[in-house]
Amino acid sequence: MHFVEAKGILSSKNGMNIYRGCSHGCIYCDSRSLCYNMPHAFEDIEVKKNAPQLLEKALRSKRRCCMIGTGSMSDPYIHAEKELKLTRECLEIIEKNGFGAAVQTKSDLIMRDIELLASINEKQKAVVQMTLTTYDDDLCRIIEPAVCVTSRRFEVLTDMKKNNIPTIVWLTPFLPYINDTEANLRGLLGYCAEAGVKGVITFGIGLTLREGNREFYYSALDRHFKGLSDRYRREFGNSYEIISPDNGKRMAILDDFCDKYGIMHDNDECFRYLQELPEKYEQLTLF
Numbered sequence: 001m002h003f004v005e006a007k008g009i010l011s012s013k014n015g016m017n018i019y020r021g022c023s024h025g026c027i028y029c030d031s032r033s034l035c036y037n038m039p040h041a042f043e044d045i046e047v048k049k050n051a052p053q054l055l056e057k058a059l060r061s062k063r064r065c066c067m068i069g070t071g072s073m074s075d076p077y078i079h080a081e082k083e084l085k086l087t088r089e090c091l092e093i094i095e096k097n098g099f100g101a102a103v104q105t106k107s108d109l110i111m112r113d114i115e116l117l118a119s120i121n122e123k124q125k126a127v128v129q130m131t132l133t134t135y136d137d138d139l140c141r142i143i144e145p146a147v148c149v150t151s152r153r154f155e156v157l158t159d160m161k162k163n164n165i166p167t168i169v170w171l172t173p174f175l176p177y178i179n180d181t182e183a184n185l186r187g188l189l190g191y192c193a194e195a196g197v198k199g200v201i202t203f204g205i206g207l208t209l210r211e212g213n214r215e216f217y218y219s220a221l222d223r224h225f226k227g228l229s230d231r232y233r234r235e236f237g238n239s240y241e242i243i244s245p246d247n248g249k250r251m252a253i254l255d256d257f258c259d260k261y262g263i264m265h266d267n268d269e270c271f272r273y274l275q276e277l278p279e280k281y282e283q284l285t286l287f
Helices: 051-060 086-096 108-123 137-143 150-162 182-194 213-224 228-236 247-261 267-275 279-284
Strands: 002-004 046-048 067-070 100-105 126-132 167-171 199-201 206-208 241-243
Touching: 051 086, 067 086, 067 267, 086 100, 086 108, 100 108, 108 126, 108 150, 126 150, 126 182, 126 267, 137 150, 150 167, 150 182, 167 182, 167 267, 182 247, 199 267, 213 228
Parallel strands: 002 046, 067 100, 100 126, 126 167, 167 199
Antiparallel strands: 206 241
16 A cells, blocks of 8 residues: 555546555456556555545535545545545545535445435435445355455445435446356345345446456456356457356346336436436525
8 A cells, every 4th residue: 555645536527536456356356457557556555645635625616516426446445444534534525515425335334434424415415336246145255355245235235225325236247157147136136125225237247358357357267266267268258348148138137126126227327316416405505
C-alpha cells in the first residue's frame, strides 16, 4: 500500500475511486487488465489520501445536488479502509453537503457505516450495491478468497432492507463450468427476493477476459480446477467475452424470476435508478 496526493476525485459521471487496486483476491477481477494502465502492482494499493478534501471542494463547486458513486473500479471497503476510514469520511462529506450516494462493494465492512447511509437516504438517496456470484460459500472462498462469503453479503442486504436503504445486486460474473449452474443462479435469486432488492444487474452468464486479468484467472484455474484453463483455451481462445454455453437458458430463468418477484432487471433502468436523485429533493436544494 502506498499513499498519493491525487489531483482530482470525481469522474465526469460523478464517480470516485478512493483506492486503486484491491486486497479481496477475486480470481476473475477485470480491474487487473493492463488496459487500465495501473503503474503499480494490483495488491500494492494506491491510497488517495487527500480524497476527502478533493471531494469537499468538488461538491461545493456543483450547482445542484446529484448522486455520487463509488466502487466501480476498486472496492471502497478494502481491508485497509477499516483503519484509514477514507470512505467513511467521504460519505460524511456527501451527507453534510446534501448529496446522494451509490456505493458498490462485496464487503460487510459497509455495515460499519449503515447509520450514515441511512441518514443520507433520509435526506437524499443512498443505494447499496452488493456483488453476488456464488451461492455455495465453500466455492465462494475459492473464487473470492479474501472477502466475506455470499451468505454474509445476504445478511448485509437484509440489514439494509431493515434500515429502508434500497439495494441493487450485481449478479456477475458467472464462470463457465464453475458457477454457471442453474442451482447457483436460483440460489442467488432466492437471496435477492428474500432481501427485497430493488434490482439486479447482469451482463449475461459469463465473464470478460483480457490481457492482465486472463493470465491471473488461468493461474487460479490451474491451482483449483485442474485442466479447466486448457478447456477455456480450446473453446474460447483469446476472446474478450467468455459466454457460458447455457447463457440463454439461465437468462430466461433470471428474467422470469425477476418478473415474478417485481425485481428490476433491465440494466439501463437500473443504471438510471442509480444516477437519479428524486425530484422532491432536487427542488428543496433550490430554496
